[in-house]
Amino acid sequence: MHDAPSAKELIEAVKAFIDKTAAPQLTGHAAFHARVASNALATVLRELEIRPAAEAEEKARLEALLGTTGDSANALNAQLCEAIRAGQMDLSTEGLLPHLKSTTIAQLSVDQPGYSGLRSAAR
């Protein structure tokens, strides 16, 4: 399969169309939704860049934390949730909070990089 244009280029083109052509012609509710749409595409662009490495790191941390291997970060997260729910892990568990913090910082770097809580976490 080719990638010319790449997914990134296509999304950038659509985002530029919304920002420069469509949004300026819209008013009221539609203009608001155009801004939200443009922001959603910006999220996808950040995700394309950040997710592969961040998720691989997350998976490695989860395997170390749980002492097991898994097919995906998703499956390991379900296991982690079960362990927390069952009371086998809590705030006093070595490495749990730092892992969750690293994962959430990566997630926010995709979702809402300007969020104030992200700055507080970095301090």
Add this chain to the structure above:
Amino acid sequence: MGNGIEIEKPLTAWAEAHFGAGSRLEGLKRLSGGASQETWAFDVAAPDITHVLILRRAPGGVAAARSSEAVSLATEAALLGATSRAGVRVPEVLHVSAPGTPLGEAFVMRRVAGETLGRKILRDDEYKTARTRLTRDCGEALAGIHAIPTAGLVDLPRSLGEDQITKYEAIYRGFGMPRPVLELAFAWLKANAPAPAAPVLVHGDFRLGNLIVDGNGLAAVLDWELAHIGDPREDIAWVCVNSWRFGHSEKRVGGFGDLPEMLDAYAAAGGARFTPAEIDWWEILGSLKWGVMCMIMYSAYKTGADPSVERAAIGRRVSENEIDLINLFEGLGRHA
């Protein structure tokens, strides 16, 4: 969005009866926001003076089956009356319209001048003086609300911290989208639950966005739909949740104030004496609740109930609450 034609006649009839013959309806306009109720702004030009008013109305004038939490408009109007008599700054209610009348289930109140947008209140020079008074004003308002005798308040749901954990955990589990930070928050809240305080009238959504602020400080407390009988610390913590600090994280109270100052004002106005550490548990519950509420709004997209890009995108805000929860966990023990 209604165009107002169906309510023009009954509103005019009410205005003439209330303010005298010859009173005219002017500038009727539906305001944005408030999905569960219609909110309209309008003026009545009476023979002597123009009255600036708000109509709150059930959609189409008929109360739909709403979420079990939201109180009826009649109850909301009764709460405004009770809180006003107790000296809390709220809009004055002029008329309550019953279901089945031409206007339908609705009430009319005076429109209080001022600003509700958090970002403007926290940033604009116009509110510089207000910002220095708002922390005390909020403490005093909450003490006033929490002191209102609950015996005479009909139709209010009862929801303590434990009830809210049960409710929001069931919703979270129903989505089948496990998120370890939320999981940790549920488990921690259950393991560290404080002894319940004596139940009081709780506003339920006391935060920037639902407060009218003018140049002098707090002008009115709005949006009583989520009022219930509950724990006073819920209200104190909700205005502290970082989602409502609009970027001004360093000020724990709404992005404008310090918690010890609000707690002092609260106690001086007759409220119980709480410490910042006692508010931590409730702020964690608040951030967790808002995270689950973002999941609820995203699920409206996922199920097809609301196909808008806005509902889809809000699912990417849950991580905001997750970092807030982590920051709160790291800060535990830091408050005296």
